[in-house]
Amino acid sequence: MTCILETRSLNKEFGAVIAAKDLNVQINKGEVVGVIGSNGAGKTTFINMVTGYLKPTRGEILFNGKSIMGHSPRAITRAGMARSFQVAQLFPEMTVIDNLIVALAAAESARPSFLSPLRSDARIARAEEILKEFGVENYRDSLVTAVPQGARKLVDIAMALIGNPQMLLLDEPTSGVSVDEKTDLMDTVMNAVRQHGVTVLFVEHDMDVVERYVSRVLAFYSGEIIADGEPAAVLADQQVRDLVTGHRPTTKQGNGAS
Amino acid sequence: MRLDKTEISLGLIALACVLFGFVSPGWLIFLLTIALAKALVVQGVVMQMRSGLVSFGQGLFYCIGGYTVGMGGQFFGIHDAIAALSLGMFVAIVVAMLLGLLLTRYREIFFAMLSLAFSMILFGILVKSQELGSTDGFNVHDWTLFGWAPEAGAGSQHTVFTMTVVSGLIVAVLIHRYTKAGIGVICEAVRENEVRVEYLGLSPRWLLYGNYVAAAAVSALGGGLTALATGHVDPEMAYWTTSGEFVFIALLGGLGHVAAPFIAAIVFSFVRTYAIEFVPHTWQMILGFTLLAVIIFLPKGLWSLVSREKTGERA
Ligand SMILES: Nc1ncnc2c1ncn2[C@@H]1O[C@H](COP(=O)(O)OP(=O)(O)OP(=O)(O)O)[C@@H](O)[C@H]1O
Ligand SMILES: [Mg+2]
Numbered sequence: 012m013t014c015i016l017e018t019r020s021l022n023k024e025f026g027a028v029i030a031a032k033d034l035n036v037q038i039n040k041g042e043v044v045g046v047i048g049s050n051g052a053g054k055t056t057f058i059n060m061v062t063g064y065l066k067p068t069r070g071e072i073l074f075n076g077k078s079i080m081g082h083s084p085r086a087i088t089r090a091g092m093a094r095s096f097q098v099a100q101l102f103p104e105m106t107v108i109d110n111l112i113v114a115l116a117a118a119e120s121a122r123p124s125f126l127s128p129l130r131s132d133a134r135i136a137r138a139e140e141i142l143k144e145f146g147v148e149n150y151r152d153s154l155v156t157a158v159p160q161g162a163r164k165l166v167d168i169a170m171a172l173i174g175n176p177q178m179l180l181l182d183e184p185t186s187g188v189s190v191d192e193k194t195d196l197m198d199t200v201m202n203a204v205r206q207h208g209v210t211v212l213f214v215e216h217d218m219d220v221v222e223r224y225v226s227r228v229l230a231f232y233s234g235e236i237i238a239d240g241e242p243a244a245v246l247a248d249q250q251v252r253d254l255v256t257g258h259r260p261t262t263k264q265g266n267g268a269s
Numbered sequence: 270m271r272l273d274k275t276e277i278s279l280g281l282i283a284l285a286c287v288l289f290g291f292v293s294p295g296w297l298i299f300l301l302t303i304a305l306a307k308a309l310v311v312q313g314v315v316m317q318m319r320s321g322l323v324s325f326g327q328g329l330f331y332c333i334g335g336y337t338v339g340m341g342g343q344f345f346g347i348h349d350a351i352a353a354l355s356l357g358m359f360v361a362i363v364v365a366m367l368l369g370l371l372l373t374r375y376r377e378i379f380f381a382m383l384s385l386a387f388s389m390i391l392f393g394i395l396v397k398s399q400e401l402g403s404t405d406g407f408n409v410h411d412w413t414l415f416g417w418a419p420e421a422g423a424g425s426q427h428t429v430f431t432m433t434v435v436s437g438l439i440v441a442v443l444i445h446r447y448t449k450a451g452i453g454v455i456c457e458a459v460r461e462n463e464v465r466v467e468y469l470g471l472s473p474r475w476l477l478y479g480n481y482v483a484a485a486a487v488s489a490l491g492g493g494l495t496a497l498a499t500g501h502v503d504p505e506m507a508y509w510t511t512s513g514e515f516v517f518i519a520l521l522g523g524l525g526h527v528a529a530p531f532i533a534a535i536v537f538s539f540v541r542t543y544a545i546e547f548v549p550h551t552w553q554m555i556l557g558f559t560l561l562a563v564i565i566f567l568p569k570g571l572w573s574l575v576s577r578e579k580t581g582e583r584a
Contacts, residue, residue, distance in 0.1 A: 062468070088470035100465040102458050113458050116451050117469035123451025123476070125483075130449070174470060 015040045015178055015210050021070035023056055030056040032234040044212040045221040047255055048231030054214045058180045062094050063087045093176035097183045099167035101155040108151045111138040114170040145169045146199055160187040161196050168200055181213035193220055230255050276442050283438040290430050300538050302430045302498045305437050308534035309491030313484035314519040320480050321460030326384030327515045329391055330361045330485040332507035334492025339502040342410030350412045354493040361489030365482040373477045388507045395504035406503025409496050429498045445527045456480050521563055523570015533571055
């Protein structure tokens with residue numbers, strides 16, 4: 012098994028708050044890793060650091076064996092690591108299909124053309140395929156602000172996948188989506204991801220969703236990783252039950268997503 | 270090169286303008302020339318507004334375009350109008366490539382104020398330059414077009430008008446394509462969500478940089494044409510009120526269509542001319558109320574009058 016993402020004693024402090032403490036993580040190619048942890052545990056901070064959005068206070072990040080410390084988010088994206096956001100990051104004054112078309116153009120070249128039209132027939136056709144693949148073809152010409160939360164999340168993830176990343180980091184893909192829709196949404200995402208053969212790490216508050224899709228779980232608590240391993244083992248861990256999942260079997264409804 | 274509907278309409282309107290130039294009185298020709306030349310500067314402002322940046326210093330490039338034309342003729346023997354205008358654009362591009370390195374680091378009010386600062390620096394330098402006539406500026410040398418010298422007065426005015434219309438058409442078609450091309454749309458995307466653009470693997474800064482430089486070239490062309498039309502340049506071109514006027518016209522027209530700045534500049538020129546003529550001391554107030562009315566009733570600018578009618582027809 013080859014390691015695709017590795018962090019070595021990664022630390023992040025915001026003043027007195029320690030958002031990441033000596034994080035040592037190795038993610039192997041092809042894994043689907045779930046990240047759990049209560050609010051403020053440092054999950055988003057971890058994603059922000061490995062994608063270049065936040066500068067770690069100390070430590071080392073390796074992507075495909077090469078250091079990506081200090082690289083910009085765009086350099087890291089181009090290197091093959093894409094992400095989605097806890098709150099979908101889209102172009103609010105554009106339609107859903109235009110959002111995808113912009114992503115397609117960006118994937119083709121880092122230097123957009125000055126005169127040839129962005130909305131070429133080829134890109135429109137490809138964007139329509141993607142709309143279907145993600146089951147959001149009904150919203151083709153809607154402004155993204157007029158689209159339900161779940162569809163917005165899907166568009167956000169679709170845009171991340173358009174660049175054909177080797178690794179995809181999803182920050183709470185199902186947050187803000189009703190419990191019944193979560194599985195549909197994740198099925199759609201995981202189907203798309205499998206077709207692309209992408210390594211996935213996703214943050215999730217709902218343990219049922221976690222168990223259903225992942226081969227490995229990282230449990231965060233207060234900036235530290237308190238457990239790392241197979242889902243059954245991690246979720247049965249006493250510390251995880253005390254600090255993260257809150258004795259799930261008796262509270263099947265799970266945590267509120269935020 | 271296939272032309273779309275907008276481009277054909279623009280071409281026909283330009284043709285009508287050129288023909289109109291043969292029958293219209295001189296004062297009107299002059300007013301339209303200045304209005305259209307200013308509209309080119311405004312196009313530069315609008316290009317940046319689309320990307321979310323408001324330049325309160327576009328007078329910098331207006332002035333660079335004008336002074337390059339003036340100095341080229343007076344000091345370097347460049348009398349050909351096209352060569353002088355091209356040189357003005359070239360100088361503006363070089364300056365923008367330098368300033369852009371700094372300016373594209375800033376957004377919002379910081380960008381606005383910094384762009385203003387640079388134009389005021391140029392203003393200060395020109396005011397201090399005795400050789401360039403200080404606050405009075407200097408006259409533009411008689412110029413030629415492909416070796417042909419239009420007769421002074423009406424003849425040269427008519428020629429500048431035609432050149433301005435043709436430049437306006439070329440720029441309008443290019444900008445129309447530019448706004449629909451990768452860079453144009455993605456500059457709007459930068460305005461809407463810079464973080465997402467970055468995470469698509471693009472550099473918002475370099476996109477804004479390219480846009481800034483392109484806008485400078487367009488604005489300098491407007492400055493050069495103004496210099497040819499008025500036969501005079503002075504430091505006022507770089508003064509902040511001049512830049513404010515360009516922002517004013519940009520808001521008046523709105524970002525809806527490439528034709529909007531032209532319409533707005535013409536409306537602006539008429540309102541100002543008549544206001545000065547009939548109510549000499551209140552024209553600023555009239556312009557103020559005009560802008561107020563536009564912002565309240567037509568927040569997307571005068572162009573929304575045109576596009577509103579269109580949607581009405583379809584419904
Ligand atoms: N930019 C910032 N400035 C200061 N403190 C921050 C910043 N970002 C995060 N923090 C703090 O770091 C800690 C970890 O935050 P983070 O957003 O990573 O948590 P999370 O696990 O993603 O939580 P959630 O489930 O609520 O999304 C929190 O205490 C938070 O307040
Ligand atoms: Mg988070």
